[in-house]
Amino acid sequence: MQNNFPNEGMSVIVKTITRFTVWLIFLYGLYIVIHGHLSPGGGFAGGVIVALSYVHLTLAYGKNFVLDRINKFAMNSLEAIAAILIVLTGIVGLWLVGRFLANFLGIGTLYTLLSAGYIPILNIFICVKVGMGLYLVFYYLASFKPQEG
Amino acid sequence: MILYIMCFFLFLVGIYGAITKRDLIKIILAIGIMGYSVNLFLVLLAYRSGALIPILVEGLNIPPNMMVDPIPQALVLTSIVIELGITALMAALAIRIYQKYDTFDITKIRRLQG
Amino acid sequence: MPVDIWLYFILGFMIIGSIASLEIKNILSSIITIGVVGLGLSLAFLFLGAPDLALVQFVFEILCVIILIRAFAKRSIEVRALRRDVPETIVAIIILLSIFVLSIFALADLPSFGKPIVRVAERYLANAGAETGSQNIVTSVILNYRIYDTLGEVTVLFTAILGSFTVLRKLGRKKRHAE
DSSP: OOOSOTTSSSOHHHHHHHHHHHHHHHHHHHHHHHTTTTSSOOHHHHHHHHHHHHHHHHHHHOHHHHHHHSOHHHHHHHHHHHHHHHHHHHHHHHHHTSSTTOOOSOOOOTTSSSOSTTHHHHHHHHHHHHHHHHHHHHHHHHHOOTTOO | OHHHHHHHHHHHHHHHHHHHOOBHHHHHHHHHHHHHHHHHHHHHHHOBTTOBOSBOOTTOOOOGGGBOOHHHHHHHHHHHHHHHHHHHHHHHHHHHHHHHHSOOBHHHHHHTOO | OOHHHHHHHHHHHHHHHHHHHHHOSSHHHHHHHHHHHHHHHHHHHHHTTOHHHHHHHHHHHHHHHHHHHHHHTTTSOSOOOOOOOHHHHHHHHHHHHHHHHHHHHHHTTSOOTBOOOOSHHHHHHHHHHHHHOOSBHHHHIIIIITHHHHHHHHHHHHHHHHHHHHHHSOSOHHHHHHO
């Protein structure tokens, strides 16, 4: 994709290396989230790794490059929507099983990827919520200018 | 026993920083140190010597008394995540204070009020 | 080597690192030193049989250091020499040392290292595979047995992040309109 802000961020070497590493970090975060019920990790660690891939991009290319591609309002609402979806999962459990946040899906076979009922779904929601929220905190703290009210 | 005492000493180092330092950033770091020591203390209490990590392995039937206690680990996981949120909140407050008073020194912040 | 020896080494390293980070004058070095202490904590979790916690602590420590550096390094990168009150510091150290001596008696009553009292966890460890279908028992505790804890945690994190947005945002819409 075309870079509209070539003068921001770090040197050309860092930008070239970033192009190769940032999607590896992102995919590793997704792997950690999806395999949260099989191996160490889960929604929190995976969400922060996803956020760190955005932070990596921001540090290397400057914040305007990232804002060109990702809408800040969309990230903000994605975080809130993920929080609502966690509660909705609980309400579905209340409706189908009778307890708030009860496991309404089948357990499946142990040691396989599609198992453990609603745990992978909750992991994905938590990943979106934590990742977007912490990246936005980083963004606001980094771009805060004292002279603007 | 000595490990618990060392862990408590780490907590006291955090309290020392929080009550004697005049720099807001140092106070934030001291609160972080206190959080580290509390997390480590909970996990130290849960450790069982010679035990394995609490993850089931296919084909191996590990008896329950050969695994580490998972409940303190779950609680500490919660605590670590919240600590980062609180650190970000404190950093935001410190930046606002710096913008208003032009200093991180807590004694001068009191003097310039009004 | 047994786990104890490694933990003595790591804890001593963490104590020295914390004191150093509190006493260094340059704020950038101070933040980096706190990051090193956090990575030492991650290593300690790995030795204590908690790979979940080691991963989470490692990743969060990196993000914490990046946030603190971006927030503070630009504003106070210069070496600052704040004068300290010597009597206050001496009184604080005396009080803290007396608390430390008293704590030794209290900590002697705890179960010794490596022999925990496990009641509830026995049931979780025995039945987690059959009841939740999750291979990782820590995940099955945080997302199935104690899901309300996680719900509260997500709420607290959401509130903390919302608080920092509120503190950092520009002027409110109403106030800007009035100017």
